[in-house]
Each structure stands twice: as C-alpha cells, then as structure tokens.
Amino acid sequence: MKKVLLGLGLILTGISAFSQRAIEGVIVEKIPVPATATEVASGATAYRVFIDMAPGAVLSAVASYTGNPMEINTTTTFYNYYDAVNEVAFTFGSELNAGVINHASGRYDSYIALNWLGTSRVMVPTSEDNIGDVDGILTSQTGAFGVGTVGTPFFHHSFWTNTRNSYFSETAIWNVAGGGNVTGPFATNRVFIGQFTTDGDFSFKFSVQVNDTVYTSTNNAPAPNWVYYPALAQAFGKPQTTLTHPTQDTTITSGNPVVLRATSIDPDGSVTKVNFYRTTSGSTSLIGSDTDGSDGWSYNWTNASVGTHNITAKGVDNGNGEGQSSNSRKVTVNPAPVNDPPVITSLITDKTSYAWGEDIIITATVSDPQGANTVTKVDFYIDGQ
Incomplete structure (x- = not known):
C-alpha cells in the first residue's frame, strides 16, 4: 500500500488578518480521458484542481485540521498508473518522471501536485495554455510535458490505488517542499493542486492557507484569521438522466x-x-442523439427493427462526460402484416x-385474404393489355 498523504498537523504562527481577496476562486477543469489511454476506465474524466489567488498572494498549504477535515471522494475508484501497469509503486513524494507523464495512460494518473521544487514544471488551465507550448510546465491539453527544460518535477505522485475511492483526514497537509510559498506561473496566479481521475462522480473538501489567512471548507467556529470559503467544498458529477417516453412495455408495428x-x-x-x-439480445447500440435541448431532449426513432428492445438514455455534459444510463423502457416491435393480393375467383361475361359494336359486360368476383370490403378496384384487360 502506498503512502497517501503526509500525516502532519497544521501549525500556524504569526497569523494576521488578510483581505478575502487573497483567494479569488477554485478552478476545476474536467478533461475527458481519450480511448488511447487504454488502462483508464472508459468514460473517465481527469479533474484538475487549481487555487486562483489575487496577484501577489502566495499559497503555503492545502490542509485539514480538527473540525475542518480533508475529504476527497469518488463514487467508483481513482485511477493510478503504477497499479494499472503492475509496476513498482512510487512512494509519496516521489518524482513524477517524463516516462510516466508522457505515457498515454500515465498522463491521466491521479496525483498531488504540491511539494514541487522551485524550478519544477507546473500546470496551468487550458485557457492559459491551450496548445501546450508554454515553457517549463505540464501541458494542459494532454497532461504531458511541455516544451520547456526546467527542472525535474517533484510531485506527491501516487495518490491512491485503483481500489481506493475515498480519503478523510483531520491531520493532513500538502505544502511546498521546505515550507516555502507558491505563486502561479502567470499574473493570474493560479496554482495547480492536483489531478484526480475517475469514471465516477468526484468531490472534495479541504482548507488552504493563502498568505497568513486560512480559508476553510466548513464553517466550524472560525477564528478571526479563518475565512469560510464554500468553493473549497465542491462536488462534480456527470449528467443524471431519466427516460420519460415511451412508456414501459410499448408495442408498435x-x-x-x-x-x-x-x-x-x-x-x-x-x-x-x-x-x-x-x-437488443444483449447487444447495446446507439439509436441517435439530440444536441438541442431547447424543446426538451428527444429523438424520433423511425427504423426500429422487429424484436424486443430495452431503451435507455445518457446525458453528456459540457466537459464531454457521459453520465450513467437512465432507467430502461421495453419496446416490442411486431412485424407488419403481410398484404396478400386479392384473388379473382370467377370471371364471366x-x-x-356479340355483334360488332355491341357492349360486353364482364363481371368479376374477387376475394381478399385480408378480409371483406378491402378491395378498392378491379382492372380488366384484353389479351393482357
């Protein structure tokens, strides 16, 4: 079992009041994991967490303490590269080397990004590095190394094994190596906290120390130097979908x-x-999609094949994450009745x-296999014409 978080108490000294603008927000980017990352569960999302600080503010720690726990959860499990490929696990605080982060699946590893050295690469939101060419950082689009040659990353690498789905601590702290402070690489001053990859819903709650102020995720009788900041407790999930039509056990022709x-x-x-x-018969396939929900989400299925079908729906969010299947409705499609042609049972004159020019009266008796009164006309021919 890997070490997960440093079990250190958070000790704050010399704390003074600081404007609430020291922390401006928490940014969470949802990066869909592509099919090329074969070791990662299908439909997984890499959640990248950033602390957005005011210009000049510095991040000292992401932490927890009594009454304000650190919680990181998923409804399934967190992806861990070293477990997935059965290699030797890195201990907590190990290098996250290029061989891992440039691997198609390794770049979507779950890891904590604090405790880097002062010259190491960091990551910025996609809005600040949308093509991955900022020198000396991890590229935001792919999670792989950028073009820079700045020092080797030193991350808290191994975040959890594939069998873990939750963490709770009141004594954990992630801080900069040596107890220093961190600022973002650009004037926007956004610091990358970590990446957490899962195919389930994701949630977190923690506290951060920015400058000398501790921003808490829960309002537990905060001291004057603590600021309640609800954005530090967030839940991220995929769409929840309910199939409303057709009704159960619908039968059509x-x-x-x-x-x-x-x-x-x-x-x-x-x-x-x-x-x-x-x-149908154990095989699932896409019927169709609706990309305009202004009038509700719907699809007109016009080519339903004969048989019994179980219909479900899945919503897709603005991060391209597809949610779990909705409830199921059974639809039975019966064959259309065979329309056998009418039968001429008698034909008499x-x-x-007849004399030349005299009218000929022809009478036909017709039987239709589909029932009485279904024949609409009878055509008469002479010599087949």
Whole structure:
C-alpha cells in the first residue's frame, strides 16, 4: 500500500488578518480521458484542481485540521498508473518522471501536485495554455510535458490505488517542499493542486492557507484569521438522466416511428447532448442523439427493427462526460402484416357472342385474404393489355 498523504498537523504562527481577496476562486477543469489511454476506465474524466489567488498572494498549504477535515471522494475508484501497469509503486513524494507523464495512460494518473521544487514544471488551465507550448510546465491539453527544460518535477505522485475511492483526514497537509510559498506561473496566479481521475462522480473538501489567512471548507467556529470559503467544498458529477417516453412495455408495428424523450441534469455544468440507446439480445447500440435541448431532449426513432428492445438514455455534459444510463423502457416491435393480393375467383361475361359494336359486360368476383370490403378496384384487360 502506498503512502497517501503526509500525516502532519497544521501549525500556524504569526497569523494576521488578510483581505478575502487573497483567494479569488477554485478552478476545476474536467478533461475527458481519450480511448488511447487504454488502462483508464472508459468514460473517465481527469479533474484538475487549481487555487486562483489575487496577484501577489502566495499559497503555503492545502490542509485539514480538527473540525475542518480533508475529504476527497469518488463514487467508483481513482485511477493510478503504477497499479494499472503492475509496476513498482512510487512512494509519496516521489518524482513524477517524463516516462510516466508522457505515457498515454500515465498522463491521466491521479496525483498531488504540491511539494514541487522551485524550478519544477507546473500546470496551468487550458485557457492559459491551450496548445501546450508554454515553457517549463505540464501541458494542459494532454497532461504531458511541455516544451520547456526546467527542472525535474517533484510531485506527491501516487495518490491512491485503483481500489481506493475515498480519503478523510483531520491531520493532513500538502505544502511546498521546505515550507516555502507558491505563486502561479502567470499574473493570474493560479496554482495547480492536483489531478484526480475517475469514471465516477468526484468531490472534495479541504482548507488552504493563502498568505497568513486560512480559508476553510466548513464553517466550524472560525477564528478571526479563518475565512469560510464554500468553493473549497465542491462536488462534480456527470449528467443524471431519466427516460420519460415511451412508456414501459410499448408495442408498435414495424414501420411506425417511436418518439424517445428524456430529462437530463448536470450537477456542476450543463447538458449538451443526450444519447439514446437500445439493447437488443444483449447487444447495446446507439439509436441517435439530440444536441438541442431547447424543446426538451428527444429523438424520433423511425427504423426500429422487429424484436424486443430495452431503451435507455445518457446525458453528456459540457466537459464531454457521459453520465450513467437512465432507467430502461421495453419496446416490442411486431412485424407488419403481410398484404396478400386479392384473388379473382370467377370471371364471366353476360353472353358468349356479340355483334360488332355491341357492349360486353364482364363481371368479376374477387376475394381478399385480408378480409371483406378491402378491395378498392378491379382492372380488366384484353389479351393482357
């Protein structure tokens, strides 16, 4: 088992009041993990957490203490590269080397990014490095190293094993190596805290010390030097979707359309698309998608094949994360009835011989296999014409 967090108490001395503007926000970027990262669970998201500080402010620690715990959770498990590839686990505080971070799956490892050396690479939000060419940092788009040659990263690398899904501590602290302070690489002053990759919902709660002020994630009778900051306690999930139409056990005839409808809510963003699926004989496939939810999420299924189908829906959020399947509705498509042609059972004329120019009266008796009163016309031909 790897070491996870340093079990150190947070000791603050010489604390003075500081403007609440020392911390301006918490930024969490949701980076969809591509299929090329084969060791990572399908549909996983890499959550990158940044502390956004005022210009000139410095981050001393991300921490927890009695009454203000540190909690990091997922509804499934956190991805860890070294566990996934069965290599020797790095201990807490080890180098995060280029061989790991440049690996297609390794770059989506779950790790803590504090305790770096002063010259090491850091990461910035995608808005500040949208093509990964900022010198000396981890690229934001791919999670791989950028073009710079600044010192070797020294990260708290191994965040959890693949079997862990939660952490709770009231004595944990992540701080800069040697007890120094950290500022962001640009004037925006955003400091990268860590990356946490999971295919489930993700949530965190912690406290940070910026300058001499501790910003807490819970309001537990804070002292004057503590500032309650609700953004330090956040939950991030994927869309929750409910299939509302058709009704259960719907039966239709082949050739008739089926209207599929769903509702979808994203707890921390917006729903951009709803995908509708069918499961038939154990195989699941996409029916179609609605990318415009202005009039509700729906799809007109016009080519339903004969058989029994279980219909589900999944919402997709603005981070391209697809949520879990909705409830299921069963639709049975019966074959269209066979339309056998009418049968002429008798064909007679009013007499057997006629004078030139005389009318010929022909009478036909017709039987339709589909039932009485279904024949709409009878065509008569002479010599097949």
